[in-house]
Amino acid sequence: MSIKAAITAIEGYVPEYKLTNEELSTMVETNDEWITSRTGIKERRILKGEGLASSDMAAEAAKKLFEKTGVNPDEIDLIICATATPDMLFPSTACVIADKVGVKNAFAYDIMAACSGFLYSVATASKFIESGQYKKVLVFGADKMSSIVDYTDRRTCVIFGDGAGVVLLEPNEDGYGIQDHILKSDGSGRHALNMKAGGSAKPASHETVDAKEHYIYQDGQTVFKFAVRGMADVSAEILERNNLTGDDVAWLVPHQANKRIIDATARRMGLSEDKVMLNIQRYGNTTNGTIPLCLWEWEDKLKKGDNVILAAFGGGFTWGAIWVKWAYDGKQ
Ligand code: UT7
Numbered sequence: 611m612s613i614k615a616a617i618t619a620i621e622g623y624v625p626e627y628k629l630t631n632e633e634l635s636t637m638v639e640t641n642d643e644w645i646t647s648r649t650g651i652k653e654r655r656i657l658k659g660e661g662l663a664s665s666d667m668a669a670e671a672a673k674k675l676f677e678k679t680g681v682n683p684d685e686i687d688l689i690i691c692a693t694a695t696p697d698m699l700f701p702s703t704a705c706v707i708a709d710k711v712g713v714k715n716a717f718a719y720d721i722m723a724a725c726s727g728f729l730y731s732v733a734t735a736s737k738f739i740e741s742g743q744y745k746k747v748l749v750f751g752a753d754k755m756s757s758i759v760d761y762t763d764r765r766t767c768v769i770f771g772d773g774a775g776v777v778l779l780e781p782n783e784d785g786y787g788i789q790d791h792i793l794k795s796d797g798s799g800r801h802a803l804n805m806k807a808g809g810s811a812k813p814a815s816h817e818t819v820d821a822k823e824h825y826i827y828q829d830g831q832t833v834f835k836f837a838v839r840g841m842a843d844v845s846a847e848i849l850e851r852n853n854l855t856g857d858d859v860a861w862l863v864p865h866q867a868n869k870r871i872i873d874a875t876a877r878r879m880g881l882s883e884d885k886v887m888l889n890i891q892r893y894g895n896t897t898n899g900t901i902p903l904c905l906w907e908w909e910d911k912l913k914k915g916d917n918v919i920l921a922a923f924g925g926g927f928t929w930g931a932i933w934v935k936w937a938y939d940g941k942q
Contacts, residue, residue, distance in 0.1 A: 615739035615747075615779045616787030616937035617732075621675035622775040622906030623667045624893060625657040631768070638764040645768045650869025654771025654894030656756045663697040667774035667899075668752035669710040675748075675776055676711070683711055687744040689718040690735050692727030692751045692898040694925070695758055696720055699808075707750060716748075724803070725865050725924025727751065727898045728775075729793065729932055732920070735779050736788040747779040751898030758805055760825035769867075770826070771894035775902020786914070786937035790852055792844050792930055799927030802832040833927075837871050840929040842878035845921045848931040849879060856880030858917050860936070861908070865922035866890035866900040875921060897924070912940040 630653045631642040645651055657667060668691065676683060691704035704718035723730040728751035738744040752774035761767045779787075804827055807818035818824060841864065849855065856879050864872045869890055876886045887904035896903060901920050905912075912918070916936040923929040 611783050611785055613740050613742055613781045613783055614785065614787035614789070615736035616782035617777045617934065618780045618937060619675055619679045619778040620775065620902060620905045620909050621671040621678065622773070622903045623670040623674070624655040624773040624903065625667065627656045627658050628653045629656045629771070634768055637761055638767060640764045640768055649769060650890045651768065651894045652891045655773055657754050657772040664693050664695050664752040664754045664774065665697050665703050665706040665710060667754065667772065668703070668707045668750045668776065671750070671774050671776045672707065672711045672748065675778060679778065681746065681778065683713045684715055686713045686716045686746050686748055688735065688738055688747040689713060689716050690731040690747070690749050691718070691720045692723065692731040692749070693720055693753055694722065694724050694727065694897050695753045695755060703752065704750070723924065723928040724926055725867060725895070725897050725900070726793070726922040726926070726928035726930055727924070728901045729791070729920055729922050729930045730928070732777070732779070732788065732932060733791040733793055739779050739781050742781070745781060748776055749779060750774060750776045751900070751902045753897040753899050755895070755897055758824065758826050760822055763825065765830060766826050766828055769895050771896050773893055773896035773899035773903050775899055775906050777902055777905065782937055786935045789933045789935055790848060791932040792848050794840070794844065794930055795926050795928045797926060799836060800925070802829040803827070803925035834868065834871070836927055837867060837923040838874045840927065841865070841871060841921050841923040842875045844929055844931045845875050845919060846878050848919065848933050852933060854917065859885060859919055860916035861912070861918045862886045863901050863904050863918060863920045865924065866893065866904070867895045867923065871923070879919070909940040912936050914939050
């Protein structure tokens with residue numbers, strides 16, 4: 611049988627500090643009722659502490675993964691970090707994580723695909739494993755969204771939170787692991803969700819800071835319309851082209867941007883609510899962290915052979931879905 615890339619371990623890390631809807635109501639003109647009914651979010655975690663960055667949360671997750679699996683950092687061949695909030699524009703956050711956790715024999719780089727970055731990274735990593743050349747790959751989804759959120763803008767500050775997750779991918783010759791993926795992008799959507807300044811188009815200046823252009827800009831309704839259609843379409847497509855129905859699916863692991871988008875995707879796939887991983891109420895939208903944080907929290911419910919669909923939509927626009935045949939019993 612050909613080599614497939616199987617997820618063989620998961621870990622996650624969320625910071626201690628809980629920013630509740632109640633606390634946000636004291637910062638901007640909002641309330642728990644609006645946030646809950648429009649997004650499903652109740653609280654989100656915020657990384658506090660001078661100098662702490664996306665890599666620090668990722669490193670915490672990786673340390674726990676090494677401890678739990680007994681894998682030695684020296685055995686890791688490749689690190690891919692999906693992030694929209696890299697520690698710096700360069701070097702890559704993946705290189706920083708490697709240094710912080712003592713990974714010395716790996717090549718390391720970041721993938722930027724906004725909220726779809728974790729899916730793009732898992733798909734990319736799976737190809738390195740399938741080539742037979744690489745045996746142990748770590749894929750991170752890590753974002754300190756609070757570093758680019760304007761806490762005077764009620765349209766965006768209620769949505770995002772901080773967190774990081776990591777999966778270990780290894781070769782599997784028994785048919786388990788990543789079975790199929792569909793990844794898409796449409797750059798004409800870049801105007802609806804972006805950070806305007808700080809890149810080569812508009813380098814940082816006093817003017818860009820004064821104009822608050824180093825914060826997330828989102829045209830929520832436009833993104834919502836594309837996200838509902840994009841995530842549902844691609845999730846339905848990956849089932850259809852693999853002759854699967856909702857009954858064959860054990861779990862949908864959706865990007866946690868808005869509960870209404872998740873519900874629409876589950877309906878389109880013919881899935882009942884109990885098959886949908888949902889932690890948006892506790893963590894908000896952690897961008898690249900959402901999917902690995904769900905897998906981490908649900909690990910002990912995952913069983914060998916489960917059909918798991920990962921799905922996301924994000925800035926770019928980027929979107930996609932991955933079908934995974936789960937490789938191990940989580941409750942061990
Ligand atoms: O993860 C990456 C991809 N991102 C997404 O998928 C996000 C997609 N978009 C969304 O999830 C939703 O568009 C939001 C949650 C961002 C916003 O929800 P909405 O139902 O689209 O609200 P809206 O932007 O249409 O605003 C409705 C009203 C407006 O007031 P008026 O103009 O009707 O008087 C807003 O000013 O709600 C107001 N509003 C708020 N009110 C209380 C906006 N934000 C808030 C707030 N609290 N935090």
